[in-house]
Amino acid sequence: MKTKxxxxxxxxxxxxxxxIVNRDFVSQSIEWKLNWGFDVPRPSKMETVxxxxxxxxxxxxxxxxxxxxxxxxxxxxxxxWTAINEKSHDRVLTLLQSFQKNVTDINxxxxxxxxxxxxxxxxxxxxxxFYHLEEDNSYILAISNKREQKLYVMEWIx
Numbered sequence: 001m002k003t004k005x006x007x008x009x010x011x012x013x014x015x016x017x018x019x020i021v022n023r024d025f026v027s028q029s030i031e032w033k034l035n036w037g038f039d040v041p042r043p044s045k046m047e048t049v050x051x052x053x054x055x056x057x058x059x060x061x062x063x064x065x066x067x068x069x070x071x072x073x074x075x076x077x078x079x080x081w082t083a084i085n086e087k088s089h090d091r092v093l094t095l096l097q098s099f100q101k102n103v104t105d106i107n108x109x110x111x112x113x114x115x116x117x118x119x120x121x122x123x124x125x126x127x128x129x130f131y132h133l134e135e136d137n138s139y140i141l142a143i144s145n146k147r148e149q150k151l152y153v154m155e156w157i158x
Contacts, residue, residue: 028046037132038080038130038142039079040066040075040151040153041068043067044068045066046065047064047067048062049065050062050103052103059158061099061103061155063154065119065150065152066151067150071146071151072146081144082130084123084124085126095141099156100112103116103156121143124146127144129144130142138156139156140153140154140156
C-alpha cells in the first residue's frame with residue numbers, strides 16, 4: 001500500500017517537474033517557428049545571456065546560448081541553414097558584429113560589451129548559420145558550433 005501511494009505521488013511530481021523544466025524552451029521554440037520559420041532541436045541547456053524584451057509590444061534584443069549533447073547533422077540546409085565557408089564567413093562576421101554593436105549602442109547602461117566578451121560567439125568552417133530579415137528590419141541570426149555543441153541565437157525585434 002505504501003509503495004502505491006509513493007508511486008502515485010512521485011509520478012505526477014516528476015511530470016510537473018518535466019513540464020516546468022521544458023516550458024521555457026517549448027515557448028521559445030514555438031515563437032521562433034511562428035515568427036521566423038526557424039526550427040531547432042531540443043537543447044540540454046538554454047541560457048539567456050541578454051534580453052531587453054520586456055512587456056508589450058515585446059520589442060528588443062535577445063542573445064541565447066543553447067547547449068547540446070550532440071548537434072551533429074541536426075541542422076539541415078533545406079530548413080534554411082547555410083554552411084559557413086570561405087564565401088559566407090565574412091557575411092556571418094558582419095552580421096554578428098552588427099548585432100553586437102547595435103545592442104551595445106542602444107543598451108549602453110547594461111554593460112553589454114562585457115557580456116559579449118564573457119560569452120563570445122565562436123564558429124568554424126563547416127558550421128552553419130541561419131539568418132532571416134523581416135520588412136521592419138527585425139531579424140534572427142543563429143550560429144552553430146559543432147565542436148562546442150552550441151547554438152548561439154540573436155534576435156532583434158523592432
